[in-house]
Amino acid sequence: DIQMTQSPSSLSASVGDRVTISCQASHDIGNYLNWYQQKPGKAPKVLIYDASNLETGGPSRFSGSRTGTDFTFTISSLQPEDIATYYCLQYDDFPYTFGQGTKLEIK
């Protein structure tokens, strides 16, 4: 199975900060990775698909990148509405696997 190692597990930042979250895959998964935002009591929502594509209608402050098996999710300027938990998902091979999640809080 492909393991996804996501870090950090939690993050506290100030409004306007640049925030980065990482996921490392245990095997080559190509670009088959999504980033999701989940707010309390809500379903996850895809923000970035295929590693670096911004979901239609998504704010341009969200971006994703890939270097080999390392994936990065970036918020260029943190906004109060970005408070949520973020997950990566690899969909290169079954069983699909999620990262452990990153809980983002405002400092």
Added chain:
Amino acid sequence: QVQLVESGGGVVQPGGSLRLSCAASGFTFSHNDMQWVRQAPGKGLEWLTYIDFGGDKKHYADSVKGRFTISRDNSKNTVFLQMNRLRREDTAVYYCVKGLDCHEWGQGTLVIVSS
């Protein structure tokens, strides 16, 4: 727009069974693969199972293999999750998910396994 509406959750005793449904609309259901993902209270997301658009190919997580069965009825735009031999650790919100790439999600249905 895409809508996925799960139903069938509730409280069930350990060892019991439950069948979840997910009614889909807003897209051509018979052309799309479907999946189920769950989230235990306060925990992360766990992928459970996949079914291809025709219902021929299926995959399962080890944690549910042999106990859960995914199926679909393309004439009713509905995907199902039959859950047998339920355990306390199956307590979770169960999400119906559209596509091979898990692009759209329903709002989830809560399953509580408790005596």
